[in-house]
Amino acid sequence: MSSLTLSRGELLRSQNFINARWQDSGDGRAFEVSNPADGSRIGTVPDSGPAEARAAVDAAAAALPGWRATPARERARLLRRWHAAILEQQQDLGRLISREQGKPMAEGIAEVAYAASYVEWFAEEATRAYGDVIPAPVAGRKMIVVKESVGVVAAITPWNFPAAMIARKIAPALAAGCTVVCKPAEDTPLTSLALVRLAEEAGLPAGVLNIVTASRERTPEVVDAWLADPRVRKITFTGSTPVGKHLARESASTLKKLSLELGGNAPFIVFEDADLDAAVEGLMQSKFRNGGQTCVCPNRVYVHRAIHDVFVEKLARRVGALKVGPASEAASQIGPMINARAVEKIEQHIVDALAHGAQLVVGGRRVREQDGPHYIAPTVLVGATPAMRLAQEETFGPVVPVFRFADEAEVIALANDTPFGLAAYVYSRDIARVWRVAEALECGIVGINEGALAAEAAPFGGVKESGYGREGSRYGLDDYMHTKYLCQGGLT
Numbered sequence: 001m002s003s004l005t006l007s008r009g010e011l012l013r014s015q016n017f018i019n020a021r022w023q024d025s026g027d028g029r030a031f032e033v034s035n036p037a038d039g040s041r042i043g044t045v046p047d048s049g050p051a052e053a054r055a056a057v058d059a060a061a062a063a064l065p066g067w068r069a070t071p072a073r074e075r076a077r078l079l080r081r082w083h084a085a086i087l088e089q090q091q092d093l094g095r096l097i098s099r100e101q102g103k104p105m106a107e108g109i110a111e112v113a114y115a116a117s118y119v120e121w122f123a124e125e126a127t128r129a130y131g132d133v134i135p136a137p138v139a140g141r142k143m144i145v146v147k148e149s150v151g152v153v154a155a156i157t158p159w160n161f162p163a164a165m166i167a168r169k170i171a172p173a174l175a176a177g178c179t180v181v182c183k184p185a186e187d188t189p190l191t192s193l194a195l196v197r198l199a200e201e202a203g204l205p206a207g208v209l210n211i212v213t214a215s216r217e218r219t220p221e222v223v224d225a226w227l228a229d230p231r232v233r234k235i236t237f238t239g240s241t242p243v244g245k246h247l248a249r250e251s252a253s254t255l256k257k258l259s260l261e262l263g264g265n266a267p268f269i270v271f272e273d274a275d276l277d278a279a280v281e282g283l284m285q286s287k288f289r290n291g292g293q294t295c296v297c298p299n300r301v302y303v304h305r306a307i308h309d310v311f312v313e314k315l316a317r318r319v320g321a322l323k324v325g326p327a328s329e330a331a332s333q334i335g336p337m338i339n340a341r342a343v344e345k346i347e348q349h350i351v352d353a354l355a356h357g358a359q360l361v362v363g364g365r366r367v368r369e370q371d372g373p374h375y376i377a378p379t380v381l382v383g384a385t386p387a388m389r390l391a392q393e394e395t396f397g398p399v400v401p402v403f404r405f406a407d408e409a410e411v412i413a414l415a416n417d418t419p420f421g422l423a424a425y426v427y428s429r430d431i432a433r434v435w436r437v438a439e440a441l442e443c444g445i446v447g448i449n450e451g452a453l454a455a456e457a458a459p460f461g462g463v464k465e466s467g468y469g470r471e472g473s474r475y476g477l478d479d480y481m482h483t484k485y486l487c488q489g490g491l492t
């Protein structure tokens with residue numbers, strides 16, 4: 001078992017949290033959580049099924065009336081206490097993230113601050129869920145619009161940002177007056193359980209927040225129980241498009257509200273008049289965060305033919321200098337991929353690209369194999385074409401395929417030639433051009449001469465098969481609320 005020492009050992013949890021009680025699965029089943037750096041076991045958590053899923057909803061449904069009626073200022077106070085607790089344990093949580101997810105320690109610690117920013121933001125937004133007074137068309141009538149919580153929310157979170165994604169979903173739900181049942185990713189449940197422990201300490205009432213863990217094999221049993229339960233009024237999910245489509249289909253019978261943040265295939269466009277050093281820096285920021293395992297990282301890099309070779313030379317120097325290694329090494333900038341499936345997909349994309357005419361500039365192989373099998377060297381490929389798998393599928397790894405383009409119309413068509421539409425990036429010093437291109441791109445988020453997009457105050461989400469709904473910002477609170485119209489007559 002991999003040794004993990006936390007200053008507060010009780011943050012390393014091994015049970016579900018249902019109705020304010022830490023408990024094992026009813027049948028005693030459990031599964032191991034391992035370190036992707038070397039495959040060593042970190043701990044075990046319950047392998048839950050339908051019984052635990054229903055018990056979590058029972059608790060959330062029972063707690064809903066009281067939590068919904070709790071004044072917004074009080075809900076905000078509890079969220080602020082949770083926010084303070086998260087920041088107080090930033091080092092422990094960062095260490096835990098790095099161990100179970102694999103990202104470098106500096107990134108793990110930074111993710112904790114990022115997660116906490118959502119809790120703070122929605123603590124503030126809880127008191128700003130304003131309605132409207134509509135001017136009445138006739139005398140003697142009042143027309144009022146109010147906001148109400150949707151009810152019980154089921155949150156299904158991914159492995160790549162185990163702290164930030166649970167905070168980005170749970171904080172607005174609690175701020176809006178919803179109660180929550182949550183299923184974290186099977187690869188990274190320990191961070192989520194630690195955050196729930198801190199929420200418990202912050203004083204959340206029993207049943208308001210519940211979390212159940214499940215293995216890959218049993219996750220469908222948990223989620224299907226929530227999909228079939230009419231008491232669950234909203235599903236919020238971050239993950240793959242096929243799973244998102246399944247959730248949309250299966251929730252139709254009860255017409256649940258959905259927020260789906262799904263797959264991406266982000267284009268990164270560099271025009272001939274761009275600041276090339278800034279473009280390379282932006283690409284390094286956006287592509288290699290978390291080893292390329294983010295939903296908004298560039299998947300297709302389009303570089304104008306006039307500056308293609310210079311850009312690639314600058315990029316290759318930076319990429320070739322990146323340090324690959326486990327989070328335990330302070331110099332590491334790229335950690336291991338999350339699991340063997342991820343490594344296999346990355347390798348398949350590289351092999352397919354080379355078979356279809358791409359040329360390898362740097363990387364393209366496994367490294368650090370003495371430490372574990374999940375390390376991939378950061379890779380740059382040139383001569384990429386739309387026929388390659390990496391142009392059509394999300395690689396989710398540290399691979400940069402570079403495409404040449406000739407003009408604005410061509411690159412917009414190429415960028416939009418995908419069923420996905422989450423993020424895109426444009427580098428140019430022509431103000432008119434960046435606005436033309438940004439408006440023409442079919443996506444939910446555009447970085448203009450900027451590689452770092454996410455912020456708690458900004459709406460995050462996509463279009464087309466990248467999903468719908470928004471997280472973060474004031475729009476993120478609306479996704480957990482209904483609009484109710486009140487009309488009163490007889491006032492004359």
